[in-house]
Amino acid sequence: MKTMLRYDFTYLWKTFKFVVMGGLGFFLAGLSVLTARFMPEIFRLAFADSDIIIDLPDPTVMDAYEQFFSNFTDLFVIVVIFLMVAFFTRDETAGHAPLIFSKPLRRRNYILTKSLWMVVTVFATLLMSGLVFMYYTAFLFDGLDMARFMLSLFALGVFIIFLLHIALFFTVWTKTYLAPVGLTFLVFLLVFSLLNMLQRGVFRFFPNQLMRYPLRYLQGEVSGGVLWATIAIAIGLSAGLLLATIAKFEEKELA
Amino acid sequence: MSLLSIKGLTKDFKALRALDDLSLEVQRNEVYGFIGRNGAGKTTTINIIMGLLHGDGGEIYLDGEPVDMHDINHRRRIGYVPDVPAFPRYLKAREFLRFACEAHEIDPTQHEARIETVLRDVGLEAGDRKIGTFSRGMKQRLAIAQALVHKPELLIMDEPTSALDPIGRKDVLDIIARLKNTMTVFYSTHILDDAQKVCDRIGLIDRGKLLLEASVASIMRRDKTFRYYVEAENDADDVLKKLKAIDLVREAFIEAHGITFEVASQEALKDVVRTLVDADVSMTTLTRKAKTLEDVFIEVLDENHA
Numbered sequence: 001m002k003t004m005l006r007y008d009f010t011y012l013w014k015t016f017k018f019v020v021m022g023g024l025g026f027f028l029a030g031l032s033v034l035t036a037r038f039m040p041e042i043f044r045l046a047f048a049d050s051d052i053i054i055d056l057p058d059p060t061v062m063d064a065y066e067q068f069f070s071n072f073t074d075l076f077v078i079v080v081i082f083l084m085v086a087f088f089t090r091d092e093t094a095g096h097a098p099l100i101f102s103k104p105l106r107r108r109n110y111i112l113t114k115s116l117w118m119v120v121t122v123f124a125t126l127l128m129s130g131l132v133f134m135y136y137t138a139f140l141f142d143g144l145d146m147a148r149f150m151l152s153l154f155a156l157g158v159f160i161i162f163l164l165h166i167a168l169f170f171t172v173w174t175k176t177y178l179a180p181v182g183l184t185f186l187v188f189l190l191v192f193s194l195l196n197m198l199q200r201g202v203f204r205f206f207p208n209q210l211m212r213y214p215l216r217y218l219q220g221e222v223s224g225g226v227l228w229a230t231i232a233i234a235i236g237l238s239a240g241l242l243l244a245t246i247a248k249f250e251e252k253e254l255a
Numbered sequence: 256m257s258l259l260s261i262k263g264l265t266k267d268f269k270a271l272r273a274l275d276d277l278s279l280e281v282q283r284n285e286v287y288g289f290i291g292r293n294g295a296g297k298t299t300t301i302n303i304i305m306g307l308l309h310g311d312g313g314e315i316y317l318d319g320e321p322v323d324m325h326d327i328n329h330r331r332r333i334g335y336v337p338d339v340p341a342f343p344r345y346l347k348a349r350e351f352l353r354f355a356c357e358a359h360e361i362d363p364t365q366h367e368a369r370i371e372t373v374l375r376d377v378g379l380e381a382g383d384r385k386i387g388t389f390s391r392g393m394k395q396r397l398a399i400a401q402a403l404v405h406k407p408e409l410l411i412m413d414e415p416t417s418a419l420d421p422i423g424r425k426d427v428l429d430i431i432a433r434l435k436n437t438m439t440v441f442y443s444t445h446i447l448d449d450a451q452k453v454c455d456r457i458g459l460i461d462r463g464k465l466l467l468e469a470s471v472a473s474i475m476r477r478d479k480t481f482r483y484y485v486e487a488e489n490d491a492d493d494v495l496k497k498l499k500a501i502d503l504v505r506e507a508f509i510e511a512h513g514i515t516f517e518v519a520s521q522e523a524l525k526d527v528v529r530t531l532v533d534a535d536v537s538m539t540t541l542t543r544k545a546k547t548l549e550d551v552f553i554e555v556l557d558e559n560h561a
Binding site for chain 1: 298302305306307308309325327328330331333335337339340341342343345346350354355357358359360398401
């Protein structure tokens with residue numbers, strides 16, 4: 001396990017994956033606060049020479065939250081899917097697999113390591129981005145609720161991890177990079193969007209809801225209990241996907 | 256007891272039978288040449304031994320112990336050189352070798368010494384360079400180094416010379432020659448000349464079946480043909496015409512600057528030479544052409560496809 005942890009860390013470090021994810025998180029976090037704070041001014045400047053009168057209410061901390069979660073559930077998730085599927089499939093697509101798996105390394109550990117680094121990278125990036133966001137928000141807005149924001153951030157992290165475990169599961173069924181990327185986007189854009197229309201009964205606890213619950217929780221529209229239950233279900237399903245991935249990968253032909 | 260034993264190995268890729276009841280025995284400390292044309296089943300066999308593919312039937316034994324795809328322990332005793340080794344381009348050679356040391360659970364205090372030794376053994380001086388900058392020959396040397404770093408009992412090499420230029424090929428063959436008697440080498444190739452140079456025994460595979468398994472020496476001893484090469488001051492076409500006119504000559508054809516011909520016996524050669532001299536052929540060279548592994552290969556394939 002230690003060998004694979006170091007091997008994967010070297011890949012993430014030397015191919016600048018940490019830097020790209022960290023940089024993107026930092027950028028989106030800062031951008032979210034600034035966009036929310038200065039949106040009225042931006043609009044006023046944009047329409048300064050026209051007769052249109054722009055009268056927007058003063059932005060609040062809720063606008064900052066909204067910008068943050070909208071940026072992270074759209075742009076950040078898309079970039080992370082591309083980066084992480086490359087991380088999962090690289091050894092096979094680049095032909096490293098025969099050299100790696102001809103050594104006494106357990107396939108189970110190989111998948112566990114990928115999952116572990118994915119969790120660490122996503123949560124570390126979100127934590128850093130959250131800190132950047134809170135720092136600027138505390139300066140520019142009143143009423144920042146750090147505890148609720150951190151729980152929302154955690155819920156977002158769990159959602160991204162769930163989505164990436166779906167991607168990881170797809171990678172063991174194919175031998176290419178594009179197939180799991182395409183299938184994951186299909187789930188993300190189509191299946192989740194359809195499920196998002198269903199807001200009643202058990203559908204309230206489906207992991208796809210974590211796309212919107214973090215913000216709705218901050219807005220007071222979703223209770224802590226529902227959020228925690230949805231988080232728990234997403235973690236459970238991620239664990240199930242991980243076990244299914246390992247079982248499939250144990251039998252996968254790698255040549 | 257054999258170090259590696261394969262019994263009745265079968266593998267299908269959909270409708271294609273890649274391995275068909277393949278059985279072979281590799282003795283300890285020998286260089287075993289696994290010979291066959293492209294697509295004969297060599298790489299498939301090796302991939303199953305290494306646990307990269309499933310076999311559909313049959314068994315593999317390493318030192319009498321059955322080899323299972325999910326059992327990683329037998330891989331501690333094997334070093335593997337793939338046909339086209341692909342390394343992470345962002346790593347330095349030394350870093351990949353350190354990864355190999357860790358994967359084989361070698362005592363960390365020994366890593367650097369082991370790395371130095373294998374780099375020296377394979378003649379790779381660019382240990383601190385990124386693998387992405389390596390030539391194909393350098394990658395092949397690194398592939399051998401990473402396969403030797405844990406001092407395996409069995410070294411499996413899948414066509415290690417097929418993609419190399421003549422100098423690279425010679426270097427790899429020199430490495431195999433140096434390893435002789437220090438470990439068992441299972442060496443797959445379709446370059447028969449290479450196999451003849453370094454192998455003790457060969458197994459000839461075609462369409463997933465083992466057609467022949469014998470020592471190189473015994474194959475050469477079985478050479479009962481009397482094939483000769485002659486060069487003369489006369490015109491080669493004229494000499495060929497004269498040779499073909501002699502009843503004792505079975506076959507004759509122009510090759511290089513002379514003519515290769517075959518007779519039934521040593522005695523027959525004397526009569527042929529006498530006839531040529533009487534016909535005013537002034538010979539400058541007359542040598543016996545020993546049968547090569549290539550000749551055996553073609554013969555065996557012809558017999559089996561007849």
